[in-house]
Each structure stands twice: as C-alpha cells, then as structure tokens.
Amino acid sequence: MSATMRDATLPGDPPGGRKAVVVWSIGVAVYFVAVIFRTSLGVAGLDAADRFHVGASALSTFSILQLLVYAGMQIPVGLLVDRLGTKKVLSIGALLFTVGQLGFAFSPTYGAALASRALLGCGDAMTFISVLRLGTRWFPARRGPMVAQLAGLVGMAGNLVSTLVLARLLHGIGWTPAFAGSALAGAVVLVLTLLFLKDHPEGMEPEPSPHRGAAYVRGQIAAAWREPGTRLGLWVHFTTQFPAMVFLLLWGLPFLVEAQGLSRATAGELLTLVVLSNMVIGLVYGQIVARHHAARLPLALGTVGATALLWAATLAYPGRHAPMWLLLVLCAVLGACGPASMLGFDFARPANPPERQGTASGITNMGGFIASMTTLFAIGVLLDATGDDYTVAFSSVFVLQALGVSQILRLRGRAARRERERLISSRIETVHVPA
Numbered sequence: 001m002s003a004t005m006r007d008a009t010l011p012g013d014p015p016g017g018r019k020a021v022v023v024w025s026i027g028v029a030v031y032f033v034a035v036i037f038r039t040s041l042g043v044a045g046l047d048a049a050d051r052f053h054v055g056a057s058a059l060s061t062f063s064i065l066q067l068l069v070y071a072g073m074q075i076p077v078g079l080l081v082d083r084l085g086t087k088k089v090l091s092i093g094a095l096l097f098t099v100g101q102l103g104f105a106f107s108p109t110y111g112a113a114l115a116s117r118a119l120l121g122c123g124d125a126m127t128f129i130s131v132l133r134l135g136t137r138w139f140p141a142r143r144g145p146m147v148a149q150l151a152g153l154v155g156m157a158g159n160l161v162s163t164l165v166l167a168r169l170l171h172g173i174g175w176t177p178a179f180a181g182s183a184l185a186g187a188v189v190l191v192l193t194l195l196f197l198k199d200h201p202e203g204m205e206p207e208p209s210p211h212r213g214a215a216y217v218r219g220q221i222a223a224a225w226r227e228p229g230t231r232l233g234l235w236v237h238f239t240t241q242f243p244a245m246v247f248l249l250l251w252g253l254p255f256l257v258e259a260q261g262l263s264r265a266t267a268g269e270l271l272t273l274v275v276l277s278n279m280v281i282g283l284v285y286g287q288i289v290a291r292h293h294a295a296r297l298p299l300a301l302g303t304v305g306a307t308a309l310l311w312a313a314t315l316a317y318p319g320r321h322a323p324m325w326l327l328l329v330l331c332a333v334l335g336a337c338g339p340a341s342m343l344g345f346d347f348a349r350p351a352n353p354p355e356r357q358g359t360a361s362g363i364t365n366m367g368g369f370i371a372s373m374t375t376l377f378a379i380g381v382l383l384d385a386t387g388d389d390y391t392v393a394f395s396s397v398f399v400l401q402a403l404g405v406s407q408i409l410r411l412r413g414r415a416a417r418r419e420r421e422r423l424i425s426s427r428i429e430t431v432h433v434p435a
Contacts, residue, residue, distance in 0.1 A: 014136075014137060014138050014139055014140060014200075014201055015140070015201065016138065016139045016140055016143065019201070020138035020139055020201070022196075023134070023138055023196070023197060023198055024131075024134055024135060024138055024139070024147070026189075026192050026193060026196055026197045027086065027090060027130060027131045027134040027193075027197060028131055028150075028151055028154045029189050029192065030090050030093065030094050030127055030130075030131070030189045030190075030192075030193055031127040031128055031131045031151060031154065031155055031158070032154050032155065032157060032158040032189075033094070033097075033158065033185045033186055033188075033189050034093070034094075034097050034123065034124045034127040034128075034158070035124075035155040035156070035158030035159055035162075036158040036159075036161050036162050036166065036182065036185065037097050037100070037101045037120055037124065037182070037186070038066070038120070038121075038124050038158075038249070039158070039159045039162040039163075039248055039249060040101070040162050040166055040179065040182065041062055041063060041066075041117070041249065041250060042159075042162060042163070042248050042249050042250055042252065042253065042271070043162055043163055043166060043167035043170065043253065043268065043271075044166075044167075044170055044175075045059060045250050045251075045253055045254060046253065046254065046257070046264075047170060047175065048062065048113070051175060052109070052110040052113060053110075054110060055384060056254075056379075056380045056383040056384050056388070057380040057381055057383075057384050058110065059250070059380065060250060060251075060376045060377060060379065060380030061114065061380075062113070062114065062117050062250075063117075063249050063250045063372075063373075063376050064373050064376050064377050064380075065114055065117055065118050065121070066117045066118065066120060066121035066124075067121065067249075067369045067372055067373040067376065068121070068373055069118050069121035069122050069125065070121045070122075070124055070125040070369050071125075071366050071369040071370050071373060073121075073122060073125035073126070074125060074129065074362035074363065074365045074366040074369070075221060075359065075362045075363060075366070076362075077089065077125050077126050077129050077130075077358075077362055078129055078358040078359040078360070078361055078362025078363070079217055079220060079221075079358065079359055079362070080126075080358075081129055081130055081133045081358035081362075082133075082220070082355060082356070082357070082358040082359055085199040086130045086131075086133050086134045086137070086197070086199050087193065087194075087197045087198065087199050089126050089130045090126065090127065090130045090131075090193050090197065091190060091193050091194055092123070092126060093123045093124070093125070093126025093127050093130065094123065094127075094186055094189050094190040094193055095123065095190055096119055096120070096122050096123025096126070097119075097120045097122075097123030097124050097127075097186060098123070098183050098186025098187055098190065099119060099123075100116050100117065100118075100119035100120030100121070100122070100123060101116075101120055101179060101182060101183040101186060102116075102179075102180060102183040103115070103116035103119065104116040104117060104120065104179055105175070105176050105177075105178075105179030105180035105183065106176060106180070128151070128155070128365060129358055129361045129362055129365060131151050132148060132151065132345060132357075132361050133357060133358050133361070134197075134199075135147040135148065135151065136349075136354070136357055137199060137200040137201070138200070138201060142290070143290075144346070144349055145286055145289040145290045145346050146286040146287070146289075146290050148286075148342050148345050148346070149282045149283065149285055149286030149289075149339060149342050150282075150283075150286065152278075152282050152338055152339060152341075152342045153278070153279050153282040153283065155338075156275050156278040156279050156282065156338055157275075157279065159248060159275045159278075160272065160275040160276070160279075163248075163268060163271045163272045163275060164268075164272060166178060166182060167268055169181065169182075220356060220359045221359060221363075223352075223356060224348075224352055224356050224359045224360040224363055225363060227348075227351040227352055227360070227418065228351070228411050228414035228415040228418050229347045229348055229350065229351025229352070229415045229418060229419055230347075230348045230351055230352065230360045230363055230364065231363075231407075231411055231415075232344075232347045232348075232408065232411040232412060232415040233344035233345060233346075233347035233348035233351075233360070233363075233364035233367075234344065234348075234363055234364050234366060234367040235344075235367060235404050235407040235408050235411065236297075236300045236340075236341070236343055236344035236347060236367070236404075236408060237341045237344035237345075237364050237365065237366075237367035237368040238367030238368055238370065238371045238400075238404045238407075239300070239304050239367075239371070239400070239401055239403075239404025239405060239407075239408060240300055240303055240304060240307075240337050240340035240341040240343070240344070240368070240404075241337055241338065241340075241341035241367070241368025241369075241371065241372065242337075242368055242371035242372040242374075242375050242397075242400060243307050243311065243334060243337050243375075243397055243401075244274060244278070244334040244335070244337035244338055245337070245368060245369075245372040246372055246375045246376055246379065246397075247271075247274065247334055248271060248274060248275070249372065249376070250376060251376070251379055251394075252267070252270075252271055252274070253267050253268070253271065255390050255394070256270055256271075256327070258388065258390070259321075259388075259390035259391075260321045260322060260327065261320075261321050262327075270327060270328070270331045271331070273328065273331040273332060273335070274331045274332075274334045274335050275335070276335070277331065277332045277333075277334070277335020277336070278335040278336070278337075278338045278339065279335075280335070281335055281336045281338075281339045282338065282339040282342070284339075285299055285336075285339040285340070285342070285343070286339070286342075289343065289346060293346075296343045296346050296347065297343075297408070297412060299340060299343060300340050300343050300344075300408070301405070301408065303336045303337060303339075303340035304340070304401055304404070304405060306333050306336065307333055307334065307336070307337060307401070308397075308398060308401055310326075310329060310330045310333045310334075311330065311394065311397055311398070312398070313326060313330075314326055314327065314330050315390075315391045315394055315395065316391075341368050344364045344367065344368075345361060345364055345365075347364075347415060347419075348360045348361060348363070348364040349361075350419050350422060350423070351415070351418060351419060351422070371400050371404070374400060375396055375397060375400060378393070378396040379393040379394060379396060380393075382396065
C-alpha cells in the first residue's frame with residue numbers, strides 16, 4: 001500500500017474485518033444474480049428472435065429498453081441509497097429483477113417480453129450502486145479500489161454463469177423452464193438480504209439526513225455534478241465499458257456466428273474468454289490502482305486504445321473471416337473493458353463527501369450504460385439498413401470512443417487539481433483531530 005493511500009485514511013474509517021466481508025458478500029450475491037439476469041439475453045438473442053419473430057432492430061430493443069431503464073434509474077437510485085440505506089434498496093431491486101426474469105420466462109408476446117425486461121432493468125439498476133455504498137460503509141477508504149474491482153469481478157462471474165450454465169439449460173430444457181428456474185436464484189438472495197444484510201457496522205450510523213424536498217435533491221445532484229471528478233468518472237465509465245457490454249449483452253454471439261462463421265459452441269467459448277479475461281484483469285487493475293493511484297487514467301486510456309486497435313484489425317481484416325487467433329486476442333482485450341470502467345468510480349469517490357457517494361456513483365454509472373444503449377441501437381439499425389453488414393455496424397464503436405476520449409482529456413487536469421485540494425484539506429483536518 002502506498003504512503004499516499006495510507007495518508008488518505010481518515011479518523012472514523014470503517015474497520016473492515018470478517019463481519020464486513022460476510023455482509024458485503026450478501027450484497028454482492030444480489031449483484032451477481034442481477035448480472036446473470038441482465039446478460040441472459042446475450043446467450044438467447046437468436047432464440048428470442050425466433051421465439052418472438054423479430055429482426056435485428058426489434059431484437060436490440062430488448063437490451064436498449066433494459067439499459068434505458070437502468071441508466072435512467074441511476075441518479076434516483078443513488079439518491080435512494082443515500083436516503084434509505086442499502087438494505088431497503090437492494091431488497092426492492094431483488095424483488096423487481098426476480099419478477100422481471102420470471103415474467104420473461106412466460107411472456108407469450110414481444111410486448112410482454114419487453115415489459116418484463118424493463119422491470120428487470122429497474123431492479124438491476126438498484127444493485128451495483130448499493131454494493132458500492134455497502135463497501136464504503138464497511139471497509140476502510142484505502143480498500144475502495146480493490147473492493148470495487150472485486151464487486152465487478154463477481155458481476156462478471158454472473159456473466160460467466162449466463163454464458164456457460166444458462167446457455168446449456170436454454171438449449172437443453174427449453175426457454176420457459178430455463179428462465180423460470182433461474183428466477184429462483186433471485187428469491188434466494190432476496191431472503192438473504194432481508195434476514196442478514198446490515199447497512200453499516202454497529203456504532204457507525206451515519207448522521208440522519210432530513211427530508212428537504214425537491215430542492216434538496218436538486219442540490220445533491222448539482223453539487224455532485226459540479227465536481228470535475230464526478231464528470232471525469234462518468235466519461236471514463238462511458239468510454240471504457242460499452243464495447244464489452246454490447247458484445248456480451250447482445251451482439252457478440254450473432255457477430256461470431258453470422259459474420260465470422262463460427263458454431264454456437266465456439267462462439268460461446270469466446271464469450272466465456274471475455275468474462276474470464278475480465279475477472280483476471282480486474283484483480284490486476286485493482287492491485288495496481290491500490291498501490292499507484294496515478295495509474296488510473298493511463299489504465300483507462302490504454303484500455304480504450306487497445307480495444308479500438310483490436311476492433312479495427314478485426315473489422316478491416318482482408319479475408320472473409322478474421323483468423324481465430326485475432327478473435328481470441330480481441331475477446332481477451334475486451335475483458336479489460338469492465339475493470340477499466342470501474343476506474344470511473346475511483347475518480348468520483350474522492351471528489352464527493354460520504355453523504356453524496358450514492359448520487360455521485362449513480363451519475364458515474366450512467367456513462368457506460370448510455371454508451372451501451374446508444375451502440376446497441378446503432379448496430380441494430382445499421383444491420384437492418386445494410387443487409388447485416390457487421391463491419392459497418394460495429395464501426396459505430398469508434399465514434400463513441402472518440403467522443404469519450406475527448407471529454408476525458410478535457411476534464412483530467414481540473415479533476416486532478418480538485419482531488420489534490422481535497423486530499424490536502426483532509427490531511428489538515430486529520431492533524432487537528434484530538435487524540
């Protein structure tokens with residue numbers, strides 16, 4: 001642990017320890033199940049197209065609507081977490097995404113299935129910010145980067161379950177039994193949350209936040225947004241997350257099967273590689289940032305550059321299909337997108353006081369999902385417009401990456417200066433705390 005990170009620890013930091021791990025693990029289990037449900041369409045996209053008799057644009061609407069609800073809920077959820085606490089918000093989220101997954105299993109029509117995915121997205125939106133808040137309440141601040149990366153890693157493990165387990169169930173026992181059976185996991189984590197989860201350690205209750213109406217809410221949002229670190233966090237999340245999210249959530253399997261001529265089994269293995277790479281790189285990024293805080297921006301920009309390079313090489317390959325070695329490298333590099341997106345929270349976290357952490361995290365978390373939603377829509381429309389030309393459709397990735405990088409470069413200086421000011425102020429306050 002670097003001296004800078006140790007010095008940033010303030011009096012009254014949560015102690016961590018075994019109980020913190022147990023409580024945090026319950027919250028992460030809710031997020032784990034939410035990611036299974038969120039990414040379940042990624043392995044069922046072609047089946048959904050056949051089941052509901054829809055084309056590429058209508059198929060992408062499933063994920064777009066789900067992400068639209070998710071992104072739109074981020075600031076309200078952040079405010080709810082700050083106001084109501086983690087346990088209540090996680091419980092509501094688990095209930096909603098379980099009902100959504102169950103509804104998707106039995107949906108007889110395209111419209112009913114859309115409504116179920118929207119409900120699922122609403123519940124899913126309540127999980128990750130709650131888990132981040134749980135980590136800040138139970139673990140010391142210096143553990144923040146690693147705790148956040150571990151949460152992201154567990155989420156990717158949920159993606160792995162979708163890719164390996166749910167895909168086999170889907171093609172083994174059929175649509176309704178597979179989705180309805182998976183909904184049981186939601187019921188289990190809901191019960192665990194209600195029985196065992198606690199918002200904070202005993203004796204470390206936050207000061208009550210009185211309800212002050214709409215003006216107070218607007219003030220919280222405005223104060224978080226004014227911090228350059230919050231905006232930088234949003235754009236880092238925006239620029240880094242969406243290439244892998246789009247690939248795993250919907251378009252990866254069709255791209256590998258229809259554009260690259262692979263079998264479903266081989267395509268599934270490549271999707272699994274993205275998830276496994278994500279889990280490994282997440283641990284590496286967490287360790288690097290915990291020891292070298294200045295590595296955040298180089299890691300984020302390096303990930304964007306590597307992702308753009310590999311997509312360009314794959315799409316521009318002169319043969320009919322890209323070689324397997326290139327697809328393997330592409331999927332391995334896409335695995336870095338999730339861990340890089342977590343770095344956005346490491347810019348927003350030190351920029352905001354504890355009472356605004358949920359709101360700031362909500363703003364940050366909107367970034368990647370807005371980018372994913374936009375790209376999902378663009379790819380679907382371009383595929384329909386060009387007769388399934390995946391090269392043209394996936395080139396939309398570069399447009400959003402260029403926009404995000406321009407904003408990151410614009411904000412990085414102001415965010416760094418503001419963070420230094422807050423750190424110096426914290427050190428001064430620590431020196432004047434009575435022994």
